[in-house]
Structures are given as C-alpha cells and as structure tokens.
Amino acid sequence: MTTLRLLSASGELSDAALNDAGAYTRPTSALRSRVAYAAAHVVPVVSGDNTPGRPADIDWDATLAFRRNVYSWGLGVADAMDTAQRNMGLDAAATRELIARSAEVAREEGGSVVVGVNTDHVDETHISLQQVVDAYLSQLEFTEQQGAGPVLMASRHLARVAESADDYRRVYRAVLDRATTPVVLHWLGTAFDPELEGYFGASDWQTASEVLLDIINENPAKISGVKMSLLNAASEISVRERLPEGVRMFTGDDFNYVSLIGDSQVGARSHSDALLGAFAAITPVASAAIQALDAGDDGGYRRILGPTEELSRQIFAAPTFYYKTGVAFLSWLNGHQPAFQMVGGLHSARSLPHLSRIVELANASLALENPELARERWHGMLTLNGLDA
Template sequence: MTILLPRAGGGTYRYTPRTEPAVLAPGGAPLTSRTVFSAAHVVADPWADVSPDSPAAVDWEATLAFRRHLWSHGLGVAEAMDTAQRGMGLDWNGAAELIRRSAAEAASVGGAIACGVGTDQLGPGPAALHEVVEAYEAQLALVEETGAQAILMASRALAAAAKSPDDYLEVYGHLLRQCAEPVVLHWLGPMFDPALDGYWGSSGLDTATETFLQVIAAHPGKVDGIKVSLLDAEREVDLRRRLPDGVRCYTGDDFHYPELIEGDEHGFSHALLGIFDPLGPLAAAAVRVLDSGDRAGFRDMLDPTVELSRHLFQRPTRFYKTGVVLLAWLAGHQSHFTMAGGLQSARSLPHISRAYELADRLGLFPDPALAQARMTSLLHVYGVQQ
C-alpha cells in the first residue's frame, strides 16, 4: 500500500512504506568504546486541561517507559535537557519532578543518567549574578541528592547578567568548587536557543572558546566532560584536542555525529545527542559495531541517518523537538502526538511528512503498518485525503 504525502513546494506524491522494520532488539553487550547518552523527550498528558501558558502536564507513565526503552538498548539518558522542552514548555517545577522520577527509575533498572542543572526558576526577567549562582546551586543540590550526574547547562539568566568573561569564570568557578562529583559542562549554541548568543562572554567563538577552556583548566578533577552543541564539527575537533587529560568531549552536533564519534588518530567524541532519542536502538547497535573495531561498519550504519537528523534540526533548530515527538508517536512509544506548550504545531505538514518518510526508509518504526496508519490519520486531520 502507498501513502499520499504533501511536497514542501506544493502538491503531493505517492510513497510506498516499508513492510518490515530494521531488526534492532533490546539487550546486547554493554557499550564499551564510547559513552553514549540520549537526550530524551517528555510525553505530554493529552487529556490535561491546559493552555500554552500553563505548566506542562506530563504523562509520567509513558515518559518513564520511554526511558526504560532507551536503557534497554544500553544507552544512558540525559534528563531534563532541551530535548525535554526545558525552557520551551517544561518549567523548573516540572523538570525537578522529572529528574526525581527518572533518577529513581534509573536506580531501579541500573540505567545511566545525567541531569540538566540550570537557572530557569528565575524566569525571564533580569537577575543579578548572585541570584544566578543561587539558582544554579538549588538545582545542583537536587540533582546530586538523586544520585544522578550533573550537567551544568548554559543559562539564559547568566547570558543576560554577565558583563564580561570574568563573570563566567566567577560563576562557574564557584559552582565547580562545590560539586560533589565531576560534572559535564554544556555549551549550547544560539541556533538551539537565541537567548544564549554571546555565551562565555563573547559572540566571537574563538574568544568564547578560550574562556571555556580556562574554566576547565582552573578546576582539575571537577569536569568529567563537555557537551558541545555548536553544529560546527571543525571547531569541536579543535576543542576536543585541547581538553586536559581525563576530560571527555560529548558531541551534541546533530549534523556531524558519525564522524565525530568515530574520531581520528588524535581522539574521538563520546555522545550526548537529541537525535539519539528517535535513533536510540540503531545508534546503540552502531556503537556495538564500533566496539568490535569495525569503523567502516559503524559508519555504514550511522551515516544514512544524518539526512533525517539534518531534516529534524533544520532552522529554526530549537523546534527539532516536534519531529522527535512525532517519530516517538509513529513508533508506538506513546499514544498521541501532543506536546507541552502545543509545540506539535511548530513544524509544517510537509516537514513532518518528510520526517516520516526518512524514518521509515531507515526502518525505525517497529511496526511500519502502525506508523503508516497513524501518519494517514494525521494527514486526514490536515485535509489530505488518501
């Protein structure tokens, strides 16, 4: 059977979906050559009586079930990050509850988890540097209480309050000195969040990089790694090579991840990626191939996924979450295509139709017939008659 899909430039075309999925069963040997985290989405409660301005209503059962799915394939979960709509529908109260529940679930199943620490309880107004520090401290304390690893996320409030690179050195230095365990530092570029333009004290990335490296060098033993989300592979490689011994680079580059994870003669990147939410089983299988020493086989599996990732993360990049949740619904991980803040409407019908086709070609849907039926029902709502 075929399905009628809309084209980006107008009109429609017939697509013939797969009849069998890729065989990617849970289980398998632990991942050894790379540490791999999937930044996981949250499942909204479609029955909740909320508005786009309301706090997110979360379907906790479905949200935690999706994390168990990722853990079952050997992936770690990066919790309460931007993929979970942090700052785009999920407020701090919701994120705090998510962290508590996910950390407890991770402990019960033996899954790896790292959680985002930010300052979003401050809200959109101006804040003083001491208020930024206090907000970070409160979130850090909660994450450490759960036993999860902390990821110090980039802060909109700090970006607005800082007057120079020295302010970043002061704030991060204060936080790192009190961290109980080594943390991950997260550099999120403005393509993911325009409010973070000029982070580390400069819009010039060369200057910002020097400040970032200065923070790390000044606090040996306090930084487990860095997550770089700048969509600039050359810059990530250069930064990776300049890290002190023992500090990992976790790629957050959803455009160039196969080559960055594979690495070169000077080193490689681990992974903490939003695209590994829909790609979880395939990504885990590919890393197991890499674990065996088969670099070509790893690239053969992962390279074909880049077209889908680039599509989901196309500008405006921050709305990639819409495609991630769409694919989770089509794959049967949740019963609906509803998002916190109504973000299911953030991408066009041609965009989500193309996402469906690209994912289907990769064999990502465990039940292709279910995915086709759900996509057909969505198209019908938009007036596309089959």
C-alpha cells in the first residue's frame, strides 16, 4: 500500500493510504444544467523577483495552460479576480495583460470568460465618488474591448468614500449606464477583504441586500448575474429568491456550494450557478459533478462533490483571504505549475500543518489528479523543511 506522510498541528507525523485518482472524464459536449466558472489563479516565473511589493512576474505559458485545462473540463474561467491576487500581489499592468491574454485564450478554446472590473489601478487611497465612477469606467471599457464579460468587483475606494447607501446607488447607476454588455455584480464579504466593511451602505446583510436589489431592479437589462461571496448561505438564498427574471445567482460561497448549486426545486431561482475559487482547485471533480446533474443523477452529484466541501473549507479557513495559497498549492501538487510559488511571496501565507490537511482532504475527496506526483512533491516539501517523509 502506498502511503502519504501527514503532519499534525502538534508536529506529529502519520501515514494515510494514497487513493487512486477519481475516474473522471472530460465532457464531450457543453455542460447544461449549471453555468460554472472557476476563478483562476496566476503562476509566477520561478526565477522571477516575486517578493512582496514587487511587480508580478508571471509565467504566461503555465498561467494560460491552466485556463485551457479548465475549458477542457467544460467550465468557464473567471479571471483577474481575487483568486488571481487582485490587491494581493497582482499589479495594474499585470492585471490588464492577464485580461487581454485570458480573453484571447477563451476565443481560441471557445470558452466563456468573465473578468474583474475594479478601481484598483488608482494609486490614491481616497478619491471622490466621481473619480470612483471614472476608474470603474476605465477598466470596464478595456474589458469590453477585449471581448470579456465584466464582473463589477467591490471597490475599496468606494467603501472608503461612500457616506450612505445612496452613494452606492449613484456610482453603480453611472457605471451600469455606460456598460455595453450585461455585467455580473460581485458582493465580496469582509472575510475576503476586511476593507469592504459596510459595503452597499450597511454592515448587516439584510439591509445591504435591499440596496443591492434596488440597483439590480433599476437596471435588469444591464445585469446578467450576481456573485455573492459572504460565506452565508441564508443571505444568498434570500437574494436569489428575489432576483428579477434573467438575472442569475452565482454562488461565491466556498463553504456551502454543494447544496446551493445542487438545490433542485422546480423554478428559475431554485439553485445557484457557480463562480468559485474552489472550482479552480477541484476542476475535474466539479466538472464530473455537474455532468452527473446533466444526466439527472442528483445522488451522483452529491456523492462526487460532497466530499470536496471539507477540503474547500480548509483552503478557505480564516484568515480567508489567504485561500489563494491553497489553490496554488493544489495546482502545484496536480502538476499545473513547476513550483509552489506565488506572486508577492504569498506561498508563505499558510503553515505546513495547514497544507498537510489540504493534502489529506484532497486525497480523501479524490481531488489529486495524479496521486503519485502529488505524493512525490509533498514528500519532497516535507524533506526540504527538515521532516522525514
């Protein structure tokens, strides 16, 4: 029996049986029952100066190959969002290049791509509401020129300057008025970015959701969907049930996605679609689960995807904004990048015991695409850190 060496929080080593890879196959036609995007990360140049504060030096071949792999499993790509380290190592120039390159790959592969539109290219920390609008419009225009779908991300600049819910209505109204293609609105919770406290004008989701729904109901033709990343299933279901016809709910809840996506009651608002960083970590498993839904096999969907939720909760454990480290770690274990490195040096953001638990849960949920390679790389990492693997 081949075993995996694991490391506990107390420093004790133990062994677990290494499972075979999941028997998953790429779809031969488009996925039908759900719209699903994997929020993809970026891969740095191994020899680059990707230390904290330095401009991102990206390995474009590996970064774009990862996106091609996502498309091969039938999922779309959500790019240049928080999984790609927006505001955590991905600078403005790299963001623009990533959007342009990712949109080109989507055209080549016949895949669907949406990308983040924000105000984060502005260096000043405090700007006026009109400057927030102008910053959004600058990125929106560039995104539309590339042919990518826009995702209006929550803006730190807006969170700082807004004095009331009406300020949010004003900014979103002005930006949506200029959009030439329908956009996805992104409500990112404070677990992902503490600087977004009070977004949409209130700290409690019930009050803030009324503002969000006001914005949507005023502009239904300009909005294709909403991505909610509050890690609160009740808030997502509440908003989902009140969305106007034609506006999708994209779950960004990496803690509760199995039930939110799998809800099967009759009706257009009976389930959430997916726009998840977790799906970048478990792409083949996510694809297989949605293929099961396509075949009418709800039990198969839950059997395949259910075990991954504990893995995702580990990846997204507090402090949640360091979840990108787990996504990149699994990318390395699964052979999608040559080294476990991240721009901004963010690969150092999680401890060895934390990563060991990811290995354990990925093995248990059949998320290791090449178990022998993953074992070799993980054991080598333990040895490098002075532990007997």
